[in-house]
Amino acid sequence: MSTSGIPSADLLGEQIASLLDDPATTHGLARGLRAAAREIELHRYHHTSRRAWPNGRIDDKPAKVQIGGGVHRIDGFFNIDAVPPADLLWDVREGIPLHDNTVQTLFSEHFLEHIDYPRSAKQYVIEAHRVLVPGGQIITGVPDAAFALSRYPGSLDTSAEMIERWYAKRNCLGDINTQLDLVNLVFRDQDDDPTYTQHLWAYDHEKLVQLFTEAGFTTIEPWTFDSAMANPKRRWGSVYVIATK
Ligand SMILES: C[S@@+](CC[C@H](N)C(=O)[O-])C[C@H]1O[C@@H](n2cnc3c(N)ncnc32)[C@H](O)[C@@H]1O
Structure with a gap:
Protein backbone atom coordinates (compact mmCIF):
# COMPACT_ATOMS: atom_id res chain seq x y z
CA MET A 1 0.00 0.00 0.00
CA TRP A 53 -9.90 11.27 10.40
CA PRO A 54 -11.07 11.67 6.80
CA ASN A 55 -13.29 14.67 7.51
CA GLY A 56 -10.32 16.57 8.98
CA ARG A 57 -11.68 16.64 12.56
CA ILE A 58 -10.61 14.31 15.38
CA ASP A 59 -13.29 13.03 17.82
CA ASP A 60 -11.62 14.44 20.94
CA LYS A 61 -12.25 18.03 22.01
CA PRO A 62 -9.12 19.00 23.96
CA ALA A 63 -9.43 22.27 25.89
CA LYS A 64 -5.71 23.07 25.79
CA VAL A 65 -3.69 22.52 22.66
CA GLN A 66 -0.06 23.09 21.75
CA ILE A 67 0.88 23.40 18.07
CA GLY A 68 4.43 22.70 16.89
CA GLY A 69 5.77 21.88 20.34
CA GLY A 70 8.34 19.37 19.10
CA VAL A 71 9.85 17.60 22.10
CA HIS A 72 8.67 20.37 24.44
CA ARG A 73 5.49 19.04 26.04
CA ILE A 74 3.28 21.05 28.39
CA ASP A 75 1.36 19.35 31.20
CA GLY A 76 -2.33 19.09 30.36
CA PHE A 77 -1.92 20.12 26.72
CA PHE A 78 -2.77 18.06 23.63
CA ASN A 79 0.15 18.29 21.21
CA ILE A 80 -0.25 18.60 17.45
CA ASP A 81 2.90 18.59 15.32
CA ALA A 82 3.85 17.60 11.79
CA VAL A 83 6.41 15.07 13.03
CA PRO A 84 6.84 12.80 16.09
CA PRO A 85 6.67 12.96 19.03
CA ALA A 86 3.16 14.41 19.30
CA ASP A 87 -0.32 13.26 20.30
CA LEU A 88 -1.43 13.87 16.74
CA LEU A 89 0.72 14.16 13.62
CA TRP A 90 -0.88 16.77 11.40
CA ASP A 91 0.42 19.32 8.91
CA VAL A 92 -1.26 22.44 10.22
CA ARG A 93 -0.87 24.10 6.83
CA GLU A 94 -3.83 21.84 5.96
CA GLY A 95 -5.93 23.31 8.79
CA ILE A 96 -6.36 22.56 12.50
CA PRO A 97 -8.16 19.20 12.88
CA LEU A 98 -10.40 20.31 15.75
CA HIS A 99 -14.08 21.19 16.04
CA ASP A 100 -15.38 24.77 16.01
CA ASN A 101 -15.60 26.63 19.34
CA THR A 102 -14.04 23.89 21.47
CA VAL A 103 -10.55 25.04 22.58
CA GLN A 104 -9.89 27.28 25.61
CA THR A 105 -6.15 27.83 25.10
CA LEU A 106 -3.91 27.40 22.07
CA PHE A 107 -0.17 27.73 22.51
CA SER A 108 2.71 27.81 20.05
CA GLU A 109 6.26 29.10 20.17
CA HIS A 110 8.91 29.17 17.49
CA PHE A 111 6.46 27.49 15.11
CA LEU A 112 4.79 30.28 13.10
CA GLU A 113 8.02 31.41 11.42
CA HIS A 114 8.39 27.89 9.96
CA ILE A 115 5.24 28.05 7.83
CA ASP A 116 4.92 30.17 4.71
CA TYR A 117 3.46 33.68 4.86
CA PRO A 118 0.91 34.82 3.81
CA ARG A 119 -0.98 31.71 2.71
CA SER A 120 -0.32 29.28 5.56
CA ALA A 121 0.30 31.78 8.37
CA LYS A 122 -2.95 33.64 7.70
CA GLN A 123 -4.92 30.44 7.31
CA TYR A 124 -3.46 29.12 10.59
CA VAL A 125 -4.62 32.20 12.48
CA ILE A 126 -8.11 31.99 10.92
CA GLU A 127 -8.25 28.31 11.88
CA ALA A 128 -7.16 29.18 15.43
CA HIS A 129 -10.05 31.66 15.63
CA ARG A 130 -12.48 29.00 14.40
CA VAL A 131 -11.50 26.34 16.95
CA LEU A 132 -11.34 28.63 20.00
CA VAL A 133 -14.39 29.12 22.20
CA PRO A 134 -15.60 32.73 22.48
CA GLY A 135 -13.24 34.28 25.03
CA GLY A 136 -10.64 31.59 24.28
CA GLN A 137 -7.03 32.65 23.90
CA ILE A 138 -4.08 31.92 21.66
CA ILE A 139 -0.53 32.53 22.87
CA THR A 140 2.10 32.86 20.16
CA GLY A 141 5.84 33.29 20.50
CA VAL A 142 8.34 33.79 17.69
CA PRO A 143 11.95 34.95 17.36
CA ASP A 144 11.73 38.74 17.66
CA ALA A 145 13.02 40.19 14.39
CA ALA A 146 12.87 43.71 15.88
CA PHE A 147 15.22 42.60 18.63
CA ALA A 148 17.71 41.06 16.18
CA LEU A 149 17.58 44.16 13.97
CA SER A 150 18.00 46.50 16.95
CA ARG A 151 21.42 44.93 17.61
CA TYR A 152 22.57 45.64 14.05
CA PRO A 153 25.04 47.14 13.31
CA GLY A 154 27.16 45.79 16.14
CA SER A 155 30.63 44.48 16.74
CA LEU A 156 31.67 40.84 16.91
CA ASP A 157 31.73 41.27 20.71
CA THR A 158 28.03 42.13 20.75
CA SER A 159 27.13 39.10 18.64
CA ALA A 160 28.77 36.79 21.19
CA GLU A 161 25.81 36.92 23.59
CA MET A 162 23.29 35.93 20.94
CA ILE A 163 25.55 33.14 19.71
CA GLU A 164 25.95 31.85 23.25
CA ARG A 165 22.20 31.95 23.99
CA TRP A 166 20.79 30.77 20.66
CA TYR A 167 23.40 28.97 18.64
CA ALA A 168 26.08 27.63 20.99
CA LYS A 169 25.37 24.01 20.02
CA ARG A 170 25.76 24.60 16.30
CA ASN A 171 28.84 23.77 14.33
CA CYS A 172 28.52 26.71 11.91
CA LEU A 173 30.03 29.40 14.10
CA GLY A 174 33.21 29.73 12.06
CA ASP A 175 30.99 31.05 9.26
CA ILE A 176 28.11 32.66 11.11
CA ASN A 177 29.19 35.14 13.76
CA THR A 178 28.70 38.78 12.70
CA GLN A 179 25.57 40.72 13.60
CA LEU A 180 24.43 40.50 9.98
CA ASP A 181 24.93 36.72 9.99
CA LEU A 182 22.67 36.61 13.05
CA VAL A 183 20.04 38.76 11.32
CA ASN A 184 20.24 36.27 8.45
CA LEU A 185 19.62 33.39 10.83
CA VAL A 186 16.48 35.02 12.24
CA PHE A 187 15.14 35.59 8.73
CA ARG A 188 16.05 32.26 7.13
CA ASP A 189 17.85 30.03 9.64
CA GLN A 190 20.37 27.57 8.28
CA ASP A 191 18.90 26.20 5.11
CA ASP A 192 21.91 24.01 4.36
CA ASP A 193 21.74 21.88 7.48
CA PRO A 194 18.95 19.29 7.64
CA THR A 195 19.02 19.42 11.47
CA TYR A 196 17.40 22.85 11.36
CA THR A 197 14.24 23.83 9.56
CA GLN A 198 14.09 27.07 7.66
CA HIS A 199 12.45 30.25 8.85
CA LEU A 200 10.02 31.37 6.16
CA TRP A 201 8.93 34.72 7.59
CA ALA A 202 10.11 37.06 10.32
CA TYR A 203 7.77 38.64 12.88
CA ASP A 204 7.72 41.45 15.40
CA HIS A 205 5.03 42.63 17.82
CA GLU A 206 3.38 44.86 15.22
CA LYS A 207 3.15 42.08 12.63
CA LEU A 208 1.64 39.65 15.16
CA VAL A 209 -0.95 42.24 16.20
CA GLN A 210 -1.87 42.82 12.55
CA LEU A 211 -2.23 39.06 11.86
CA PHE A 212 -4.51 38.40 14.82
CA THR A 213 -6.54 41.58 14.30
CA GLU A 214 -7.21 40.67 10.67
CA ALA A 215 -8.45 37.21 11.74
CA GLY A 216 -11.05 38.79 14.05
CA PHE A 217 -9.42 38.55 17.50
CA THR A 218 -10.70 41.26 19.84
CA THR A 219 -7.66 42.01 22.01
CA ILE A 220 -4.01 41.31 21.37
CA GLU A 221 -1.60 41.97 24.23
CA PRO A 222 2.03 41.19 25.03
CA TRP A 223 2.17 37.84 26.92
CA THR A 224 4.22 37.66 30.10
CA PHE A 225 6.63 34.76 29.71
CA ASP A 226 5.60 31.83 31.92
CA SER A 227 8.10 29.00 32.03
CA ALA A 228 5.41 26.63 33.35
CA MET A 229 4.11 26.72 29.77
CA ALA A 230 6.82 28.10 27.52
CA ASN A 231 10.18 26.56 26.73
CA PRO A 232 12.67 28.38 29.04
CA LYS A 233 15.27 28.54 26.27
CA ARG A 234 12.87 30.74 24.24
CA ARG A 235 12.65 33.51 26.84
CA TRP A 236 15.54 35.56 25.50
CA GLY A 237 15.00 37.42 22.22
CA SER A 238 11.47 36.18 21.52
CA VAL A 239 8.24 38.16 21.23
CA TYR A 240 4.99 36.68 22.56
CA VAL A 241 1.40 37.88 22.25
CA ILE A 242 -1.86 36.61 23.70
CA ALA A 243 -4.92 37.15 21.52
CA THR A 244 -8.50 36.72 22.74
CA LYS A 245 -11.42 35.62 20.53
C1 LIG B 1 11.77 25.11 15.98
S1 LIG B 1 10.66 23.83 16.44
C2 LIG B 1 10.00 24.52 17.95
C3 LIG B 1 9.64 23.48 18.94
C4 LIG B 1 9.13 24.01 20.29
N1 LIG B 1 7.94 24.81 20.11
C5 LIG B 1 10.18 24.83 21.00
O1 LIG B 1 10.04 26.05 21.08
O2 LIG B 1 11.17 24.24 21.45
C6 LIG B 1 9.30 24.04 15.28
C7 LIG B 1 8.23 22.97 15.42
O3 LIG B 1 7.15 23.27 14.51
C8 LIG B 1 6.74 22.07 13.88
N2 LIG B 1 6.11 22.39 12.59
C9 LIG B 1 6.70 23.01 11.54
N3 LIG B 1 5.84 23.08 10.50
C10 LIG B 1 4.70 22.48 10.91
C11 LIG B 1 3.45 22.23 10.29
N4 LIG B 1 3.21 22.60 9.02
N5 LIG B 1 2.46 21.61 11.00
C12 LIG B 1 2.69 21.23 12.29
N6 LIG B 1 3.87 21.43 12.93
C13 LIG B 1 4.85 22.05 12.26
C14 LIG B 1 8.05 21.30 13.71
O4 LIG B 1 7.83 19.93 13.45
C15 LIG B 1 8.74 21.58 15.03
O5 LIG B 1 8.39 20.65 16.04
Missing part, protein backbone atom coordinates in the same frame (compact mmCIF):
# COMPACT_ATOMS: atom_id res chain seq x y z
CA SER A 2 1.17 3.54 -0.69
CA THR A 3 2.65 5.16 2.45
CA SER A 4 2.15 8.75 1.32
CA GLY A 5 -1.28 8.22 -0.22
CA ILE A 6 0.13 9.19 -3.61
CA PRO A 7 1.99 6.32 -5.32
CA SER A 8 3.94 8.74 -7.51
CA ALA A 9 5.12 10.58 -4.34
CA ASP A 10 6.41 7.25 -2.94
CA LEU A 11 8.29 6.64 -6.17
CA LEU A 12 9.64 10.20 -6.13
CA GLY A 13 10.79 9.68 -2.51
CA GLU A 14 12.77 6.62 -3.58
CA GLN A 15 14.29 8.47 -6.53
CA ILE A 16 15.25 11.41 -4.33
CA ALA A 17 16.90 9.11 -1.77
CA SER A 18 18.95 7.50 -4.50
CA LEU A 19 19.96 10.86 -6.03
CA LEU A 20 20.99 12.15 -2.60
CA ASP A 21 23.23 9.10 -2.22
CA ASP A 22 24.87 9.74 -5.58
CA PRO A 23 28.15 11.72 -5.27
CA ALA A 24 27.53 13.14 -8.76
CA THR A 25 24.47 15.06 -7.52
CA THR A 26 25.35 18.74 -7.43
CA HIS A 27 25.09 20.79 -4.24
CA GLY A 28 22.27 22.93 -5.66
CA LEU A 29 20.20 19.94 -6.73
CA ALA A 30 20.78 18.23 -3.36
CA ARG A 31 19.42 21.30 -1.55
CA GLY A 32 16.23 21.21 -3.60
CA LEU A 33 15.88 17.46 -3.18
CA ARG A 34 16.30 17.61 0.61
CA ALA A 35 13.45 20.14 0.77
CA ALA A 36 11.25 17.89 -1.39
CA ALA A 37 12.18 14.81 0.69
CA ARG A 38 11.12 16.62 3.86
CA GLU A 39 7.76 17.58 2.34
CA ILE A 40 7.18 13.97 1.27
CA GLU A 41 7.91 12.85 4.84
CA LEU A 42 5.43 15.41 6.27
CA HIS A 43 2.88 14.36 3.69
CA ARG A 44 3.29 10.73 4.73
CA TYR A 45 2.63 11.48 8.42
CA HIS A 46 -0.25 13.76 7.55
CA HIS A 47 -1.80 11.25 5.20
CA THR A 48 -1.72 8.49 7.86
CA SER A 49 -3.64 10.71 10.30
CA ARG A 50 -5.96 11.90 7.56
CA ARG A 51 -6.92 8.29 6.83
CA ALA A 52 -8.00 7.96 10.48
Whole structure:
Protein backbone atom coordinates (compact mmCIF):
# COMPACT_ATOMS: atom_id res chain seq x y z
CA MET A 1 0.00 0.00 0.00
CA SER A 2 1.17 3.54 -0.69
CA THR A 3 2.65 5.16 2.45
CA SER A 4 2.15 8.75 1.32
CA GLY A 5 -1.28 8.22 -0.22
CA ILE A 6 0.13 9.19 -3.61
CA PRO A 7 1.99 6.32 -5.32
CA SER A 8 3.94 8.74 -7.51
CA ALA A 9 5.12 10.58 -4.34
CA ASP A 10 6.41 7.25 -2.94
CA LEU A 11 8.29 6.64 -6.17
CA LEU A 12 9.64 10.20 -6.13
CA GLY A 13 10.79 9.68 -2.51
CA GLU A 14 12.77 6.62 -3.58
CA GLN A 15 14.29 8.47 -6.53
CA ILE A 16 15.25 11.41 -4.33
CA ALA A 17 16.90 9.11 -1.77
CA SER A 18 18.95 7.50 -4.50
CA LEU A 19 19.96 10.86 -6.03
CA LEU A 20 20.99 12.15 -2.60
CA ASP A 21 23.23 9.10 -2.22
CA ASP A 22 24.87 9.74 -5.58
CA PRO A 23 28.15 11.72 -5.27
CA ALA A 24 27.53 13.14 -8.76
CA THR A 25 24.47 15.06 -7.52
CA THR A 26 25.35 18.74 -7.43
CA HIS A 27 25.09 20.79 -4.24
CA GLY A 28 22.27 22.93 -5.66
CA LEU A 29 20.20 19.94 -6.73
CA ALA A 30 20.78 18.23 -3.36
CA ARG A 31 19.42 21.30 -1.55
CA GLY A 32 16.23 21.21 -3.60
CA LEU A 33 15.88 17.46 -3.18
CA ARG A 34 16.30 17.61 0.61
CA ALA A 35 13.45 20.14 0.77
CA ALA A 36 11.25 17.89 -1.39
CA ALA A 37 12.18 14.81 0.69
CA ARG A 38 11.12 16.62 3.86
CA GLU A 39 7.76 17.58 2.34
CA ILE A 40 7.18 13.97 1.27
CA GLU A 41 7.91 12.85 4.84
CA LEU A 42 5.43 15.41 6.27
CA HIS A 43 2.88 14.36 3.69
CA ARG A 44 3.29 10.73 4.73
CA TYR A 45 2.63 11.48 8.42
CA HIS A 46 -0.25 13.76 7.55
CA HIS A 47 -1.80 11.25 5.20
CA THR A 48 -1.72 8.49 7.86
CA SER A 49 -3.64 10.71 10.30
CA ARG A 50 -5.96 11.90 7.56
CA ARG A 51 -6.92 8.29 6.83
CA ALA A 52 -8.00 7.96 10.48
CA TRP A 53 -9.90 11.27 10.40
CA PRO A 54 -11.07 11.67 6.80
CA ASN A 55 -13.29 14.67 7.51
CA GLY A 56 -10.32 16.57 8.98
CA ARG A 57 -11.68 16.64 12.56
CA ILE A 58 -10.61 14.31 15.38
CA ASP A 59 -13.29 13.03 17.82
CA ASP A 60 -11.62 14.44 20.94
CA LYS A 61 -12.25 18.03 22.01
CA PRO A 62 -9.12 19.00 23.96
CA ALA A 63 -9.43 22.27 25.89
CA LYS A 64 -5.71 23.07 25.79
CA VAL A 65 -3.69 22.52 22.66
CA GLN A 66 -0.06 23.09 21.75
CA ILE A 67 0.88 23.40 18.07
CA GLY A 68 4.43 22.70 16.89
CA GLY A 69 5.77 21.88 20.34
CA GLY A 70 8.34 19.37 19.10
CA VAL A 71 9.85 17.60 22.10
CA HIS A 72 8.67 20.37 24.44
CA ARG A 73 5.49 19.04 26.04
CA ILE A 74 3.28 21.05 28.39
CA ASP A 75 1.36 19.35 31.20
CA GLY A 76 -2.33 19.09 30.36
CA PHE A 77 -1.92 20.12 26.72
CA PHE A 78 -2.77 18.06 23.63
CA ASN A 79 0.15 18.29 21.21
CA ILE A 80 -0.25 18.60 17.45
CA ASP A 81 2.90 18.59 15.32
CA ALA A 82 3.85 17.60 11.79
CA VAL A 83 6.41 15.07 13.03
CA PRO A 84 6.84 12.80 16.09
CA PRO A 85 6.67 12.96 19.03
CA ALA A 86 3.16 14.41 19.30
CA ASP A 87 -0.32 13.26 20.30
CA LEU A 88 -1.43 13.87 16.74
CA LEU A 89 0.72 14.16 13.62
CA TRP A 90 -0.88 16.77 11.40
CA ASP A 91 0.42 19.32 8.91
CA VAL A 92 -1.26 22.44 10.22
CA ARG A 93 -0.87 24.10 6.83
CA GLU A 94 -3.83 21.84 5.96
CA GLY A 95 -5.93 23.31 8.79
CA ILE A 96 -6.36 22.56 12.50
CA PRO A 97 -8.16 19.20 12.88
CA LEU A 98 -10.40 20.31 15.75
CA HIS A 99 -14.08 21.19 16.04
CA ASP A 100 -15.38 24.77 16.01
CA ASN A 101 -15.60 26.63 19.34
CA THR A 102 -14.04 23.89 21.47
CA VAL A 103 -10.55 25.04 22.58
CA GLN A 104 -9.89 27.28 25.61
CA THR A 105 -6.15 27.83 25.10
CA LEU A 106 -3.91 27.40 22.07
CA PHE A 107 -0.17 27.73 22.51
CA SER A 108 2.71 27.81 20.05
CA GLU A 109 6.26 29.10 20.17
CA HIS A 110 8.91 29.17 17.49
CA PHE A 111 6.46 27.49 15.11
CA LEU A 112 4.79 30.28 13.10
CA GLU A 113 8.02 31.41 11.42
CA HIS A 114 8.39 27.89 9.96
CA ILE A 115 5.24 28.05 7.83
CA ASP A 116 4.92 30.17 4.71
CA TYR A 117 3.46 33.68 4.86
CA PRO A 118 0.91 34.82 3.81
CA ARG A 119 -0.98 31.71 2.71
CA SER A 120 -0.32 29.28 5.56
CA ALA A 121 0.30 31.78 8.37
CA LYS A 122 -2.95 33.64 7.70
CA GLN A 123 -4.92 30.44 7.31
CA TYR A 124 -3.46 29.12 10.59
CA VAL A 125 -4.62 32.20 12.48
CA ILE A 126 -8.11 31.99 10.92
CA GLU A 127 -8.25 28.31 11.88
CA ALA A 128 -7.16 29.18 15.43
CA HIS A 129 -10.05 31.66 15.63
CA ARG A 130 -12.48 29.00 14.40
CA VAL A 131 -11.50 26.34 16.95
CA LEU A 132 -11.34 28.63 20.00
CA VAL A 133 -14.39 29.12 22.20
CA PRO A 134 -15.60 32.73 22.48
CA GLY A 135 -13.24 34.28 25.03
CA GLY A 136 -10.64 31.59 24.28
CA GLN A 137 -7.03 32.65 23.90
CA ILE A 138 -4.08 31.92 21.66
CA ILE A 139 -0.53 32.53 22.87
CA THR A 140 2.10 32.86 20.16
CA GLY A 141 5.84 33.29 20.50
CA VAL A 142 8.34 33.79 17.69
CA PRO A 143 11.95 34.95 17.36
CA ASP A 144 11.73 38.74 17.66
CA ALA A 145 13.02 40.19 14.39
CA ALA A 146 12.87 43.71 15.88
CA PHE A 147 15.22 42.60 18.63
CA ALA A 148 17.71 41.06 16.18
CA LEU A 149 17.58 44.16 13.97
CA SER A 150 18.00 46.50 16.95
CA ARG A 151 21.42 44.93 17.61
CA TYR A 152 22.57 45.64 14.05
CA PRO A 153 25.04 47.14 13.31
CA GLY A 154 27.16 45.79 16.14
CA SER A 155 30.63 44.48 16.74
CA LEU A 156 31.67 40.84 16.91
CA ASP A 157 31.73 41.27 20.71
CA THR A 158 28.03 42.13 20.75
CA SER A 159 27.13 39.10 18.64
CA ALA A 160 28.77 36.79 21.19
CA GLU A 161 25.81 36.92 23.59
CA MET A 162 23.29 35.93 20.94
CA ILE A 163 25.55 33.14 19.71
CA GLU A 164 25.95 31.85 23.25
CA ARG A 165 22.20 31.95 23.99
CA TRP A 166 20.79 30.77 20.66
CA TYR A 167 23.40 28.97 18.64
CA ALA A 168 26.08 27.63 20.99
CA LYS A 169 25.37 24.01 20.02
CA ARG A 170 25.76 24.60 16.30
CA ASN A 171 28.84 23.77 14.33
CA CYS A 172 28.52 26.71 11.91
CA LEU A 173 30.03 29.40 14.10
CA GLY A 174 33.21 29.73 12.06
CA ASP A 175 30.99 31.05 9.26
CA ILE A 176 28.11 32.66 11.11
CA ASN A 177 29.19 35.14 13.76
CA THR A 178 28.70 38.78 12.70
CA GLN A 179 25.57 40.72 13.60
CA LEU A 180 24.43 40.50 9.98
CA ASP A 181 24.93 36.72 9.99
CA LEU A 182 22.67 36.61 13.05
CA VAL A 183 20.04 38.76 11.32
CA ASN A 184 20.24 36.27 8.45
CA LEU A 185 19.62 33.39 10.83
CA VAL A 186 16.48 35.02 12.24
CA PHE A 187 15.14 35.59 8.73
CA ARG A 188 16.05 32.26 7.13
CA ASP A 189 17.85 30.03 9.64
CA GLN A 190 20.37 27.57 8.28
CA ASP A 191 18.90 26.20 5.11
CA ASP A 192 21.91 24.01 4.36
CA ASP A 193 21.74 21.88 7.48
CA PRO A 194 18.95 19.29 7.64
CA THR A 195 19.02 19.42 11.47
CA TYR A 196 17.40 22.85 11.36
CA THR A 197 14.24 23.83 9.56
CA GLN A 198 14.09 27.07 7.66
CA HIS A 199 12.45 30.25 8.85
CA LEU A 200 10.02 31.37 6.16
CA TRP A 201 8.93 34.72 7.59
CA ALA A 202 10.11 37.06 10.32
CA TYR A 203 7.77 38.64 12.88
CA ASP A 204 7.72 41.45 15.40
CA HIS A 205 5.03 42.63 17.82
CA GLU A 206 3.38 44.86 15.22
CA LYS A 207 3.15 42.08 12.63
CA LEU A 208 1.64 39.65 15.16
CA VAL A 209 -0.95 42.24 16.20
CA GLN A 210 -1.87 42.82 12.55
CA LEU A 211 -2.23 39.06 11.86
CA PHE A 212 -4.51 38.40 14.82
CA THR A 213 -6.54 41.58 14.30
CA GLU A 214 -7.21 40.67 10.67
CA ALA A 215 -8.45 37.21 11.74
CA GLY A 216 -11.05 38.79 14.05
CA PHE A 217 -9.42 38.55 17.50
CA THR A 218 -10.70 41.26 19.84
CA THR A 219 -7.66 42.01 22.01
CA ILE A 220 -4.01 41.31 21.37
CA GLU A 221 -1.60 41.97 24.23
CA PRO A 222 2.03 41.19 25.03
CA TRP A 223 2.17 37.84 26.92
CA THR A 224 4.22 37.66 30.10
CA PHE A 225 6.63 34.76 29.71
CA ASP A 226 5.60 31.83 31.92
CA SER A 227 8.10 29.00 32.03
CA ALA A 228 5.41 26.63 33.35
CA MET A 229 4.11 26.72 29.77
CA ALA A 230 6.82 28.10 27.52
CA ASN A 231 10.18 26.56 26.73
CA PRO A 232 12.67 28.38 29.04
CA LYS A 233 15.27 28.54 26.27
CA ARG A 234 12.87 30.74 24.24
CA ARG A 235 12.65 33.51 26.84
CA TRP A 236 15.54 35.56 25.50
CA GLY A 237 15.00 37.42 22.22
CA SER A 238 11.47 36.18 21.52
CA VAL A 239 8.24 38.16 21.23
CA TYR A 240 4.99 36.68 22.56
CA VAL A 241 1.40 37.88 22.25
CA ILE A 242 -1.86 36.61 23.70
CA ALA A 243 -4.92 37.15 21.52
CA THR A 244 -8.50 36.72 22.74
CA LYS A 245 -11.42 35.62 20.53
C1 LIG B 1 11.77 25.11 15.98
S1 LIG B 1 10.66 23.83 16.44
C2 LIG B 1 10.00 24.52 17.95
C3 LIG B 1 9.64 23.48 18.94
C4 LIG B 1 9.13 24.01 20.29
N1 LIG B 1 7.94 24.81 20.11
C5 LIG B 1 10.18 24.83 21.00
O1 LIG B 1 10.04 26.05 21.08
O2 LIG B 1 11.17 24.24 21.45
C6 LIG B 1 9.30 24.04 15.28
C7 LIG B 1 8.23 22.97 15.42
O3 LIG B 1 7.15 23.27 14.51
C8 LIG B 1 6.74 22.07 13.88
N2 LIG B 1 6.11 22.39 12.59
C9 LIG B 1 6.70 23.01 11.54
N3 LIG B 1 5.84 23.08 10.50
C10 LIG B 1 4.70 22.48 10.91
C11 LIG B 1 3.45 22.23 10.29
N4 LIG B 1 3.21 22.60 9.02
N5 LIG B 1 2.46 21.61 11.00
C12 LIG B 1 2.69 21.23 12.29
N6 LIG B 1 3.87 21.43 12.93
C13 LIG B 1 4.85 22.05 12.26
C14 LIG B 1 8.05 21.30 13.71
O4 LIG B 1 7.83 19.93 13.45
C15 LIG B 1 8.74 21.58 15.03
O5 LIG B 1 8.39 20.65 16.04
